[in-house]
Amino acid sequence: MLNIVGLGLSLKDISVKGIEAINKSGEVYIESYTSLSDYTIQELEEFLKTKIKVLHRSEVEEEKPFFQKDKEITLLIYGDPLSATTHTEILQEAKKKNIQTKIIQSVSIFTAIARTGLQLYKFGKTASIPFWTENHKPESFFDLLEQNQSIRAHTLFLLDLNPKENKFLSIKEALEVVQEIAEKRNFKLGKAIGCSRLGLESEVIKYDSIKNLQKQDFGKAPYCLIFPGKLNFSEEEFIANY
Amino acid sequence: MLNIVGLGLSLKDISVKGIEAINKSGEVYIESYTSLSDYTIQELEEFLKTKIKVLHRSEVEEEKPFFQKDKEITLLIYGDPLSATTHTEILQEAKKKNIQTKIIQSVSIFTAIARTGLQLYKFGKTASIPFWTENHKPESFFDLLEQNQSIRAHTLFLLDLNPKENKFLSIKEALEVVQEIAEKRNFKLGKAIGCSRLGLESEVIKYDSIKNLQKQDFGKAPYCLIFPGKLNFSEEEFIANY
Structure with a gap:
């Protein structure tokens, strides 16, 4: 299961559902830190009480380490996961790979x-x-x-x-x-x-x-x-x- | 302070920020339960671990018991608090009454x-x-x-x-x-x-x-x-x- 979890616009915008998904996940990823939020990755890790692996854009678009069968994974997205078009592509590809996905939305621009x-x-x-x-x-x-x-x-x-x-x-x-x-x-x-x-x-x-x-x-x-x-x-x- | 907190579309869509606002609040209100969610008020109370006072539409529009100076109050709204037009009216009136407001957004249609x-x-x-x-x-x-x-x-x-x-x-x-x-x-x-x-x-x-x-x-x-x-x-x- 791949959970695609929106972080919203500020540190504590993530939903309770999002927190629960993270707590069940073996690994937690985030797309390369773009410094657009008002918090650092370290602050986010402390708030979420989890280790976060930062992915560069190329890793998100090519290697995609978050596609793992039979393992609960979370991919964190700034804002709402469906507001940016790249993430519907991840959904499409997950479907082809037979990996179940769960979208957990959040506050969006x-x-x-x-x-x-x-x-x-x-x-x-x-x-x-x-x-x-x-x-x-x-x-x-x-x-x-x-x-x-x-x-x-x-x-x-x-x-x-x-x-x-x-x-x-x-x-x-x-x-x-x-x-x-x-x-x-x-x-x-x-x-x-x-x-x-x-x-x-x-x-x-x-x-x-x-x-x-x-x-x-x-x-x-x-x-x-x-x-x-x-x-x-x-x-x-x-x-x-x- | 009046916190206007969005509940989102399903039970655990509320943000961590929303939960924190509730925990600081002396009283928690909700607009009359419209049965459009997939949970009851009792389930919501158990999930949020707080007592919720249900307001009828007329109470929201006329009496407005959530306007209390020098007291931390939360008004819960299904969906996102800014997606429906009635709530900008509450913001306007709070301003006139000199009551500080804080909007805590959530997932919206x-x-x-x-x-x-x-x-x-x-x-x-x-x-x-x-x-x-x-x-x-x-x-x-x-x-x-x-x-x-x-x-x-x-x-x-x-x-x-x-x-x-x-x-x-x-x-x-x-x-x-x-x-x-x-x-x-x-x-x-x-x-x-x-x-x-x-x-x-x-x-x-x-x-x-x-x-x-x-x-x-x-x-x-x-x-x-x-x-x-x-x-x-x-x-x-x-x-x-x-």
Whole structure:
């Protein structure tokens, strides 16, 4: 049995079900520590009272030491195990190998966005804003903002990151990219919501004009941006607090 | 301090953070037991090792006994505390009363839908399909399917329920309503995904034509329906299993 257990967004977000799975497991793995959480692997080991083997991305994608028949194994995932697409691939492969899997979900950025006061059922499709380089300036994420706005849905953008190289696209940089495309496409940008470390004690949420958001200090990553669609009264009232 | 703690979808989905909040609380409340979970209040009390006071809807909306200054209180919510709109109202009112709040999130239907193999970032807006009566046949939920399909996003429909009267809109009935509107609007319905008790051990997920879904036995509520937008290869491969 392979338990794929979500750690959620902060140290104690893991569910009781997740703790029980770990306690039954012979081995506990985690995908290479990406320093996006507010705790270290050692702190996690102390909290979970278990030894954790850290896997590099290539081990997760190629060797896959967590595929062991007739042994209870747990693979820990930051956030919710089903929010990232790579993990459905693990599920598919486990099925082919005849290894039973159990998904234990947790808190995800996809529900933490409701902390802003915007309602989950009014969000449209989600995209990531990638790093731009001199020669590579992808715009496809912006199509999605246009699509969502066409049905007046809210848009969540996750900001790109490369923790291994300690590179995180900042809200300021992301907004520069967004503005550049908006000008080119003659798209009128309204106010936006900038968030950092959503779901953590130290989260920052700001609702303001693009210009003012760019001046804000959001502290450490991870970051996301929300472009609201049509706000209702209750949403208006709530986000006015930020 | 008012802790608003999500119970998630099944008994042990509550987070460690949620358990800690309960253990610090003088009183623990829950909104009137709606029998949508697969456990009783007594089982919940035994699991959480605490006495729970059950509140009726009117007590949650009017008397609000959980607003107590200078006392640590926990209000338990099925699912995720921010997925339902009523709870942002509690947050707003607490703020006005100068009572500090802490939201402790949990597993939600908004992330559990990824158990189908569809990717969360490709979902559009969400609606509920209401009961139809002789004199009241609202269609507005269907506008949303049209909107989402216009941007090729997946659509989640939650099916209406009235646990107090033990009434639950079934997948068969909901699909009849959907078909009636689709015919009137000349909207071509493709295959859909019918789900019951998503996130529970006993969940059922079926991907099939409307006609075949209507013949399926989904067992007990809660139910939801998903109309996929554009499926990518990995999604196709995954849902082919159902």
